[in-house]
Amino acid sequence: MGPSGSSSPRGQPQTGYRNRLAERLRRGAFALTVESPPLVGSKPLEQVLAEVLGLARWLEQDGRVDALTVSDRVRTDRDHDPVLAAAQVVEATGSVPLVHWAGKGRTVRDLEADLERARSWGLSSFLLLTGDALREPAPAGADRYLDSVDALRIARQRLPDSLLAAAVNPFKYREEALWGQYVKAAKKLRAGADFLMTQIGWDPRKLAEVVRWLRARGFGAPVLATVWLLTPRVAARLLQGASLPGVYVPPDLLRCLESEAQSADHGRRQAIRRAALQVVGAMRLGLSGAHLCGVHTPRTLEELLQTVEDLAKACPDLATWQAAWEEAMQHPDGRPVQLTPEGAYYLDGPPEGGASPSASELRGFRFLGAVDRWVFDPASPASQALAGVLRRVDPAGPVGRLLRRAEGAIKGPWLGCQLCGTCRLPHTFFVCPETCPKGLANGPCGGTDGNTCEFGDRECIHARIYRLARYTGELEAWESTWVAPVPDAARGQCSWLLHYRGHGARTEVLPAASSPSSAGEPELSEVAT
Template sequence: MTVKLSFSEALADPAQLSVTWELVPGRGAREKAQEHLVKMAELAAKDPRINAITITDNPGGKSAIAAYAMAVEAKQRGIDPLVHFTSKDKNRNALESELYALGRADIQNLLVMTGDYPGAGYAGSAKPVFDFDAVHALRMITKMNAGDYSKLPATNFFAGAVVSPFKSTEAETMAQYYKLHKKLDNGAKFIITQLGYDARKFDELRKYVDSNRLAVALVGNIFVLSLPVARLMNQNLIPGCVVTDSLVDKLAAEAAQSNKKELQLLRAAKLYAVLKGLKYDGVNIGGHGLGYTEVQYIMEKGEELSADWQEIAAAEFDHPQAGGFYFFEKDQATGLNTCQPAKRSQTGSSLKQSLMDVVHGVAFDPKAPLYPVNKAIAKFVDKSWLKQPFTLAEYTTKTVTNECRFCGDCAMHELGFICPMSQCPKQQRNGACGGSRDGWCEVYPGQQKCIYVKMYEGFKGQGKEERMKSKYMAPCNWDLHRTSSWLNYFNDRDYNSSKD
């Protein structure tokens, strides 16, 4: 008989495939979506195979009831909740306050994400707020867990994050994997994949984690895909979710059949079998309006099919993106990957980055010949009437070169001289969010490249791309807003001197 384990216990048990079931709280307080969630939580609580229910936070950037409110109700019904804890729409203080609320309700499992760009709201579109990225939030949680933040007793959060192996370009794939390292370095204990249906990509992530000896539990996402949703994902209308043309064609061919829902559930069960075969530590099952009996079917059928997972992977989940990049060479026998990393492109350069590097190397780097004299000048200017004109001159220069937003805590020289404050709509300082597609930014598809794609290409030209995985970038200190970042840098006030 299966003993019901908590989410963290199940992930730690090599004999068990942890199962979480994703439910969407929806808009309103007492509507169908909330009643469905509560009812399903009650059923999930009675099933020892379901370790937690996952509760989404305003998916698609649209307002819904707060995830933690529904998590409290789920907990009362006897099931461990896994709350999507996104850093969108909230500044760091609001995030901290939410963590206290979660801690008080004894809700420990957090899936930490940056979150979707805000969509339409009351009286127009909401103001985008991205004070922290997922790495900042993970770091704050880890410090709270260690009890070395705010002098409060240690918390006990079990935090994880998301990664997408389903990127089509080398730059986006590497940006995801580099950020994965930062997430783990800052406390993520488990990783849930974004949505995709390519077994070779699931295998790639498994092998990437194993070959880098990363200590993290992997959870594969299984979404019961209907044709309308598949089309939306295919057209890049649901950020980060990848459904290829070949899969849409398959679903379209099934659409005329009377048992199309059964086929959709069977596909989900097959993916369960593949993920179990690939030695994922858990699966996260979701789908529009999914009921308990359907989740039950996916688990049972998935177990039944798991012995045949390799044939299923080859037959059902061979959906590569056109010209898509894979980190490892293909294993021709299985259609998955060998352990041999694929050759990466040799191209990539940025003239602007090279020029700015020269300037930085001469004037700003602590080892630069002009550094001591610049530091002395900055000390003098800081206390003189020159401070205001100097600040204005810096701001004007940087506005011309980088559309400066006057944050006063400039990190451009760490980020390939690309400003995340002005050129990333989510102001990400530690790596790409999950929403890019084919190199384009989630918010401006077809118009603006993701800054981390540009950054990777620039660093690659200099053979320095690995720095994208190691350098933690502290969040902006808003005390410095509208002040000179050069004076802050030389006078030891910016993020380089912060204790974070």
């Protein structure tokens, strides 16, 4: 495996390896990707690679799938290295896989090192994620998360010709959670993503919604729907309490699968038909492709792909597909499966008052805004006077230590300040991003349950940020502003001193979207849930 060049077309290295996914998306053709078997860390590396390479070689010979995707730590925090596995795939098949890279427990240096390894091995396609919660306790400093927006910026700068993907979760049914996903998806595209892949979901109205929202905002990027082959066997585990962070699995669908498990084939054929209909639905709803997960054997994949081909012929338009989908989403007794929670929020739903900040949220926002303008705005006379004094203070000296303790005492109980040394409050509507367990300043991850944080112990901070941004008419500013991560060297210092020394929080306005393009997309009202 040789190093890839930097002057080739985006996503196409100079190694002789073929990036079929990049070619497919460039032509505007419907693309298919398949997730690799998990790189389970408890298995020997040789066994895991044999499973991955077996599927990769079958896909290469079959030709109907454009890329294998190599997942990153989906089972445990100690799963095998996806970059190494992807390098084996490209060497064995000559086709470039899509490498998943999650920022959980990783730093900027980790990303830069992995991108360099990937480049040297001819890898040029990456899905950059923040990642779900770490499953095991990590040492201090190793429990942080590199935000996917930051990762995309770095990857675009380091490998400008690479094909970069990002995730979006449209299957959110609370106003704050949904808008958080869409705003962050826009940030990801503005930061360098070439296309988006959705989270797992079964609501076609949401797939149509995300495409229309992106086009209305001026983003022409392709969107791939993630389709999970949900079988009764897997459904049984979910009914017993297993879960996937950020994935809304309709309880009524699980009950339907439980009933289907009593059939002669234990519900296998119906599960495959349902997944195949989701792929065809992505075609008819105007998406650019589908990503298949939970399908790790050639036998099952062959059956699924053949069913997709058959159903694509049988459902040549949205209306025929809609009828087939409604038929597939029925209990054995004919009752329709309820796919959405009560009170589900849609952009085109009944007009409501909209989510608004509470009185206490609004008071805090206004007070802190006034303090920021008076004390920290460089144009303020008070700020200029303070700067003249505090620039001379040694952060490690007695006065510096006293100010550090004062900052923690004042901001800690009220705002959750953790003395990161780079206060980003003015850029996050005075909601401290360090109170997010993942430290995310540029929008939420996809792991929330409603408005509840993936960690389960608090409301997602970005729900509060959305309410304040909406109330103040600053949604556009929220979408367009990149907030830089906290430098490691600043942590533990007094942010006031660093601010007056010119080392405060950094922000940047992200590039604008491309021209809107919405021709041929179905109206949301045409798509039944």
